[in-house]
Each structure stands twice: as structure tokens, then as C-alpha cells.
Amino acid sequence: MIRMHRLALIGALALSCLAGAALAAGGGGGGGGGGSDMGSSGPQYDPVAEYQKGIAALQASKYAEAERAFSRVTQAAPKAPEGWFLLGFARAAQNDFKAARKAYERAVKLKPEDIDTRRELALTLIRLGETDKAKAELDALRARDTTCAGKCPESAALRTAVTKVETALAAPAPTPTSSLLFGDPSGGERAYVAAVGLINERRWPEALAALDAASRVVGPHPDIFTYRGYVLRRMGQLDEAEGWYRAALAIAPNHRGATEYYGELKILRGDIAGARVMLSRLEKQCTYGCPEAEELRRWIEAGGQPL
Numbered sequence: 001m002i003r004m005h006r007l008a009l010i011g012a013l014a015l016s017c018l019a020g021a022a023l024a025a026g027g028g029g030g031g032g033g034g035g036s037d038m039g040s041s042g043p044q045y046d047p048v049a050e051y052q053k054g055i056a057a058l059q060a061s062k063y064a065e066a067e068r069a070f071s072r073v074t075q076a077a078p079k080a081p082e083g084w085f086l087l088g089f090a091r092a093a094q095n096d097f098k099a100a101r102k103a104y105e106r107a108v109k110l111k112p113e114d115i116d117t118r119r120e121l122a123l124t125l126i127r128l129g130e131t132d133k134a135k136a137e138l139d140a141l142r143a144r145d146t147t148c149a150g151k152c153p154e155s156a157a158l159r160t161a162v163t164k165v166e167t168a169l170a171a172p173a174p175t176p177t178s179s180l181l182f183g184d185p186s187g188g189e190r191a192y193v194a195a196v197g198l199i200n201e202r203r204w205p206e207a208l209a210a211l212d213a214a215s216r217v218v219g220p221h222p223d224i225f226t227y228r229g230y231v232l233r234r235m236g237q238l239d240e241a242e243g244w245y246r247a248a249l250a251i252a253p254n255h256r257g258a259t260e261y262y263g264e265l266k267i268l269r270g271d272i273a274g275a276r277v278m279l280s281r282l283e284k285q286c287t288y289g290c291p292e293a294e295e296l297r298r299w300i301e302a303g304g305q306p307l
Contacts, residue, residue: 047076047083047251051219054086058093066090074103077220079247081111088120097127111212115141115154119161126168138165188217195227204235222248226258233265241265254285260292267299275300 054069067090073083088103104121111117122137145158152158195210208231211224218224229244242265248258263278279300282293 045072045076047073047080048219048221050076051083051086054090058086058090061093063090063093067094073220074106077247077251079110079225079243080215080220081107081114081117082215083220084110085114085117085120088117088124092120092124092127097124100124101128115157115161119164122165123168126165131169134165134169138162138169141165188214191217192224199227199231202234204231207231220247220251222252222255222258225251226255226261229258229265230261233261233268238265238268256282256285256290256292260296263296264299272300 050069050072054066054073057063057066057069067087070083070087070090073080074087077083084103084107088100088107091097091103092100101121101124104117104124107114107117108121118137118141122134122141125131125134125137141158141162145155145162148155148158191210191213195207195214198204198207198210208228211228211231215221215224225244225248229241229248232238232244233241242262245258245262245265248255249262252258259278259281263275263282266272266274266278275296279293279296282290282296286293
């Protein structure tokens with residue numbers, strides 16, 4: 001049986017840290033990590049802090065400084081599409097469209113449904129004279145717009161994106177036109193709280209959308225990565241879930257929530273030995289015990305049967 005009440009508590013504890021540096025211990029189930037199949041130390045840069053620096057630099061039109069910050073974000077959290085998108089924007093603002101295209105393409109690969117990224121990739125391809133590839137991106141946006149038929153939440157954004165790319169194909173724009181939505185930290189917190197509520201209600205696709213909104217403001221935070229993994233696991237997408245658990249632990253090796261959930265995922269796959277490795281990591285961190293270690297131990301003692 002899933003502990004939805006505990007998820008809500010984890011969300012409340014993590015919320016106070018969302019606008020700050022990525023956690024090495026604490027919120028989102030915080031603490032525990034290390035071992036043979038993952039590095040025992042965190043990244044050289046704090047991706048959340050660098051993300052916020054990058055946003056501040058973009059707002060101040062300091063594009064080279066923004067590029068440096070978002071390069072560090074992508075080094076520390078290569079799985080986060082937001083960092084690649086904003087790296088592309090910072091490069092495009094400096095008229096380095098070839099480098100911008102690479103960043104946008106990476107973002108599209110990570111999150112192909114993102115409207116902003118496909119729009120900016122298309123506009124960048126136009127500036128590079130690669131109109132056939134730009135038209136392919138436009139076709140993808142048009143197809144989605146047609147499917148929505150004005151009834152999807154993202155319909156307005158799709159229509160705007162299609163119009164901008166069509167206009168650029170007729171008369172290429174010399175500068176980036178991205179409508180970047182730099183929300184204040186409270187907006188990220190609201191999106192995160194909404195995501196936790198949606199998780200408690202088991203509204204998985206909506207929870208993912210809320211987590212994406214939080215990431216766009218906050219940056220690549222391990223709590224958000226952990227929740228993405230949890231939601232995807234509940235949707236049966238175990239490979240994707242594992243990727244997000246590992247991404248969370250790459251940023252914060254002592255993240256107890258990610259460690260516990262990764263152990264539970266291993267149990268779902270029948271890898272009890274792997275789950276015991278995760279439990280050992282938690283026990284090393286939780287000298288006097290912690291809920292994450294106790295819960296994972298219960299799963300293991302249940303003979304590999306999810307609780």
C-alpha cells in the first residue's frame with residue numbers, strides 16, 4: 001500500500017528548500033546514498049544555484065554570463081531539459097546559432113513535447129538557413145495544434161508558436177523571440193505544492209506537468225527529480241523512473257527519498273539484492289533510524305512484494 005500521507009509530509013518538508021541550493025540531505029526524504037553503481041560525491045556545481053544565476057543574467061541581458069551558468073547546469077544535471085533550453089537561448093542571444101541549435105536539439109530529445117523548445121529550435125534553424133528542418137519542426141507543432149483543436153490547455157501556446165515560425169519562414173527574425181517566463185520563486189513553490197497534491201490524488205499526467213512548471217522556475221532540483229521518478233514508476237514507466245532517481249542521486253548522493261524509491265523500484269524488478277544495497281546506504285546515513293530505511297526494509301521483508 002502506497003504511503004500517500006508520507007508523500008505529503010515529504011513535500012512539505014522539501015518545500016522550504018526548493019528556492020535554494022540542491023539538497024545533499026533533508027527535504028524530499030533527504031539523506032542516504034553512495035555505493036558501487038553511482039558516484040559517492042555530488043556534482044562540482046550546484047545546478048539549482050547556477051540555474052538561478054543564469055536566469056538573473058538573462059534578465060540583465062548578460063548573455064555570456066548566462067551561458068556559463070547554464071553550461072554548468074547541464075554539466076551537473078544533463079537530464080534536465082530546462083537547462084539545455086536556456087543554454088540554447090543564451091547562445092542564440094549572442095548570435096551563436098550553431099551552438100544554440102545543439103542545445104535546443106538536446107532539450108527536444110529530452111522533452112519532445114515542449115512547445116517553447118520546438119519553437120526556438122525551428123527559429124534557430126531558419127536563421128541557419130536550414131528551412132527544411134525548420135519546416136519539420138513547424139509540421140510537428142501544427143499536427144499537435146490540429147489535434148488539440150483549441151481544447152488543450154496548451155492550445156494558445158501552440159497557436160502562438162506556429163504563427164511565430166510561419167512568420168519567421170516568410171521573413172527570418174534576426175534575434176531570439178522566446179517568451180521566457182521567469183517566474184518568481186513563489187511560483188515554483190506553488191507549482192511544487194500543486195504537484196504534491198496531484199500525486200496524492202494519483203493524477204499522474206497532471207502531476208508531471210506541475211513538476212515541469214516547478215522545474216522551469218526552480219531549476220534541476222533533486223526533490224523534483226525524485227517525484228518525477230515516483231510518478232513515472234506509478235505509470236509503469238520503470239526505465240524512465242530509474243533515470244530520474246539516478247539523476248536525483250547524481251546531484252544529491254545523500255537524498256533519502258530517491259534512495260528509498262530506487263530501492264523499491266529494484267524490488268518491483270525482482271532485484272532484492274539491489275534493494276538491499278539501497279537499504280545499506282540508508283542505514284549508514286540514518287544512524288538512529290529514519291522512515292525511508294524502515295519503509296524499504298518492510299518492502300524487502302515482504303518477500304519482494306510491493307506494499
